Amino acid sequence: MTEKTPFVDIRHAQKAYGDLEVLKDINLTVSKGEIVAIIGPSGSGKSTLLRAINDLDPLSSGEVLLEGVQVNKTLPHRQYEKHINEMRQHIGMVFQHFNLFPHLTVRENVTMAPKLLKGLSNAEADQLAEEQLAHVGMSERIDYYPSQLSGGQKQRVAIARALAMKPKLMLFDEATSALDPELVEEVNLVMKKLAEEHMTMIIVTHEMDFAASVCDRVIFMDGGVVVEEGPPSVVFQNPTQERTKNFLRKHLAQYAESSK
Numbered sequence: 001m002t003e004k005t006p007f008v009d010i011r012h013a014q015k016a017y018g019d020l021e022v023l024k025d026i027n028l029t030v031s032k033g034e035i036v037a038i039i040g041p042s043g044s045g046k047s048t049l050l051r052a053i054n055d056l057d058p059l060s061s062g063e064v065l066l067e068g069v070q071v072n073k074t075l076p077h078r079q080y081e082k083h084i085n086e087m088r089q090h091i092g093m094v095f096q097h098f099n100l101f102p103h104l105t106v107r108e109n110v111t112m113a114p115k116l117l118k119g120l121s122n123a124e125a126d127q128l129a130e131e132q133l134a135h136v137g138m139s140e141r142i143d144y145y146p147s148q149l150s151g152g153q154k155q156r157v158a159i160a161r162a163l164a165m166k167p168k169l170m171l172f173d174e175a176t177s178a179l180d181p182e183l184v185e186e187v188n189l190v191m192k193k194l195a196e197e198h199m200t201m202i203i204v205t206h207e208m209d210f211a212a213s214v215c216d217r218v219i220f221m222d223g224g225v226v227v228e229e230g231p232p233s234v235v236f237q238n239p240t241q242e243r244t245k246n247f248l249r250k251h252l253a254q255y256a257e258s259s260k
Contacts, residue, residue: 009065010052011064013064023049034200039208045223052072089165090167096175100146111164135193137186155179191214227241
């Protein structure tokens with residue numbers, strides 16, 4: 001019987017900045033429709049790994065494959081640009097600080113990539129923007145500028161912008177950590193909705209309650225390696241590795257109390 005190809009397949013991922021090794025031989029697979037949280041202390045390599053998936057932060061060695069196609073191919077410049085632009089159309093990414101274009105309206109932020117990369121007409125792109133902004137509860141702000149939005153609203157627009165490309169995979173890099181506490185839940189609700197729709201997601205987060213309630217699997221990273229992984233109930237309530245236990249003791253006192 002032929003083994004099923006993983007949806008995302010990270011093989012022997014290594015990343016170094018000079019003598020500083022940030023990722024150390026990471027091997028990880030993600031199934032289609034799976035929601036994976038990556039947790040760990042600052043500097044553990046979480047965001048570097050996430051950015052390596054769409055080659056925003058190229059690996060020093062190793063491979064990243066999406067549906068069996070290598071993302072981080074070594075190619076001559078023009079061939080690489082064509083290849084990576086095609087691959088990134090399938091990989092949506094939401095950053096900590098929104099990265100919206102301040103001089104463009106919400107509508108223009110969402111329609112830019114579909115028009116440029118997919119050749120959609122203005123009318124087609126507008127319809128797509130309206131659909132995706134409705135999806136994240138931002139229809140009424142479609143002609144606002146980013147400066148007129150709250151942090152939570154900006155992040156919801158950033159999610160709509162990523163979804164407008166109809167990605168197969170969504171990456172969230174600390175999507176709520178720049179928000180005031182009262183705005184976090186409105187972004188989490190959008191991510192929960194995507195989870196209910198079985199969108200494949202890899203989420204770097206410090207929010208353990210969110211990881212516990214929404215994600216299928218939790219990966220704990222420290223020192224550039226995957227220390228422990230498993231279902232949230234196992235990782236949070238019955239970790240086996242001392243480094244995981246230390247992290248939980250320091251950072252999850254509130255979660256530990258609520259789960260007693």
